[in-house]
Amino acid sequence: MIKHLIIAAAATLALFASPAQAERIRDLGTFQSVRSNQLTGYGIVVGLDGTGDDNFAYVTQAMRGVSDRFGLQLPPGASPALKNAAAVIITAELPAFAKPGQRIDITVSTMGKAKSLRGGALVLTPLYGADGQVYAMAQGNLAVGGLGVSGRDGSKLTVNVPTVGRIPDGASVERAVATGFDSSDILRWNLFQADFLTATRVRDAINSRYPGTAMVEDGVTLALRLPPGANDRAGMMAAIEMLDVNPAESAAKVIVNSRTGTVVISSAVRLAPAAISHGSLVVRIDEAPMVIQPEPFSRGETEFEESSTIDVVQEPNRVALFDPGASLAELVDALNMLGVSPSDLVAILEALKQAGSLKAEMVVI
Known part of the structure; x- marks a missing residue:
């Protein structure tokens, strides 16, 4: 793994050693008014094959609202079985300069105990912006990439995430955002x-x-x-x-991923005068117990005699000395010479930072 790290760092050095390449202004930033806006809504998905929320209170309340909208009055104390329906949250992104009548994609996610949205259809739902205004209306059949099945003995099989689906062009823009x-x-x-x-x-x-x-x-x-x-x-x-x-050179940073051991060093990293010593001590203990039998017709008992062999091997320490202003290439060469592992590399970088020799910001993610 350290070999791959050295190769990656050397490739980074080669990339940044060349003259800075000009970039277009559109790749460096954006106009403040040219931005998208997030929309959210709360609705009901119906038509599920017994994978809905059952008597989930939010679904029952929402179904009453849908029924009232179409002039159907449910009995006051009724609690309908709703395994074919699920309460969902709808999210969408309204592009800049979107005009009424245009279509946008939406994502539908369950918020209760529904097992799958496969085969469901979203009932007409308003989508709201951060200002509380309705900017789009969503409706349509869901495309669900996941699959969930279960057996009577309690066994279950889930492929991907069946509780999240998308509706391409599932919402119609009703209001434009003033830019x-x-x-x-x-x-x-x-x-x-x-x-x-x-x-x-x-x-x-x-x-x-x-x-x-x-x-x-x-x-x-x-x-x-x-x-x-x-x-x-x-x-x-x-x-x-x-x-x-020509953008400015990026700041000197060392990024350490604590979960994978990945270390990325930017080309702007410099070192003050420093010396690094790295070595390893290997201790090996071999156990070879021997069985001792008593003499025939004696009152002795069979015993075990312990036999241990201890071997200590210490690799000779090598010291890497950095001159003032040492670059990424010199740092990589030195660490390669010392033969450090990823965990040792992180420890060395932390020690250099504490000693004030590493002229870079160290970020652990």
Whole structure:
């Protein structure tokens, strides 16, 4: 595994050793008003083959609401058996600039004890935005990739997740979200990752094409003064997104996955003067008990005589010395020479961090 780690780190070094490659502005961030919105709703899936919620209170209440909507009054004290129905939560993402009449995909998930949604159909359900307004209406037959079966003896078999399904184009947009991109005086553009150097480079690239257009507000946001009107503004936004910028080098980080032992070291990592010593001590104990028989016709008893052999092997320690400003390549070469395992590598990096020699942020995930 350490061999794979060294190869991966060397490949990373080769990638970042080349000159920084220009990236398009659209790959570094996005306009603040051009964003999607999350929608949620609560509804009922019917038509299930006995895999629903039975007498789940939420389903009973919801079924009363559905019945009232269609003019059917259930008896006041009735508690209908609803194994063919399930209470569900519907989630969807409303794309930017979605207009009434367009269709969007929805995901339907059970919220009770329903075993499967296979074969079910979602009853007409409103989808709400964060402001409490209805933005779409959902309905349709579910496509469920999972499967769940059970036997009378209690045995069960589940394939994938049968309690979650999707309805492609299952919701119709009823309300558009106002973005204000065509009327606001200032349009803001946000970096995906905060970086003052990258923000200033994006500002300079925009101003070199359109002088006086961009101004940095902070490490993430640029304020752009664009001409009013959707036609002119959209053309200018498209041109800005295609401008090339050399982003700043990423921060020095060492990422450690504590569950898998994976260690990723960025190319910006540097080391202060340090020496690393690493070795191993192997202790081997072999037990070979011997059986001792008494002499014939004696009163002695059969006994076991313990026989132990202890062998200690200590590999010679090797010391790796780093000069000031040692790079990723030197660090990888040294750790490869020491023959460290992934767990030892994490311990060495932590020790270097505590000693103040590792000039990087260490993140454990």
